[in-house]
Amino acid sequence: MGDKLDKLFEIYASQSLFKNKTVLQSNYIPGAIPHRDTQIESVASILAPTLRGEKVSNLFVYGKTGTGKTISVQHVCNKISQKVQEMGTNNLSYLFINCKLKKVSDTEYRILAELINELGGSVPATGLPTDQVYARFIELIDQKKQVVLIVLDEIDQAVKKISDNFIYTLTRLNSELKNAQICLVGISNSLTFMDNLDPRVRSSLGEEEIVFPPYNALQLQDILKERAETAFKEGVIEEGVIAKCAAFAAREHGDARRALDLLRVAGELAERENSKHITLLHIDTANQKIEKDKMLDIIESEPKQFQLVLKSIMQLDKQKNSESIFTGDVYNIYQEVCERTKNEVLTQRRVSDILAEFDMLGIINARVISKGRQGRTREIKLMLAPQIKTKAEEILNATLNL
DNA sequence: CGAGATTCATGTGAAGTATACCTTTAGGCTTAA
DNA sequence: AAGCCTAAAGGTATACTTCACATGAATCTCGTA
16 A cells, blocks of 8 residues: 555656646736736826825726736736835835625625724724724824725625625715825626616726726637746647637636636646646546536535435436436425425425526426326436536535435 | 317416515613713 | 614515416317218
């Protein structure tokens, strides 16, 4: 056994395809950001006056996931604060908050607390009334003449959870400040986010807007090439691999993160097979793996009743062995399963809707057919690949305590 | 034998109910002046 | 007196149920050749 392991490790160590894997991870900030020059320039030109300690317009940035929004804004802000340090002036504070992070996102209070923490102050985790916290915040930043640049990443999440008058309050804070000036940069994934905002907030936050369009396949290729160069050892990547990665990701609204994931997973797969190269085949398998993980995630996060129904379908699928499954069968099994697991039994009507939703998700394929005298029903086929089935079953059994 | 009626098992739509969650409001209580 | 907190009241979204009606091909019925 020991020998085997030694050998395994040896192979791993000697044959690693990666030079530096962190480059492919999603939190990596590259030195250069290809194909975002115009956007970066716009951001920079809007924020540049902060260097002279002037108040600038609030900025709102939006675009789909993986279009480089966060990275670009961070890049510009880092440059700016670097410049400020060089100049030796000390009149700019730069705060970056990701509203999606669990510990921050819940309440207005927490976001404020986070802001204060970043400024070096502290507030108790709970207890103070909200406007006290505001007072504390104002006090902190108003000590000297400065510009406070607040970047709120995934701002749509925060607004969904809290409400938009939080932002309104922030924008209005300027009138209470004697020395300092606040400017906000909001980053959002949702293009329609602005539409359902309070008009007052919309006008003040959206003084400037920048859209990040999705990358096309060629641009994705450039990004991948650049990263792959530092990530992998020489000659590891076969011809056309990058192009295929880019093509896959371009199909999914040009998500660069997705493309990088794909490449990384492909690399890991190749490595595990002791292959010396990453081939087109690896990309395919990687894509499948990512899809599979996504599917399992969906199954896992599905509500209990949905899982019960799915469990019944899977049970039938095993028994029936490629014969057709009908709604009635599913419902019968479903009742048993509920009984066994001490869950409430829903009506047939509801189960029918649940089945329709599974159809939407692509977990099953259902067709409404008429069986003549035997009435009308859905003909159901489970659409999970065999390897997923076993995994899915484990998940279901675990979450349903079977 | 074939046209039409019947039938079955469930699909589908509308409307109602229960529940959880959130916001608002009012009134009592604490606190600071 | 002001401001905070809590409890009750009101509002809203979600998940589900109930009722009612729609479907459509296999099957039955019955008139006709």
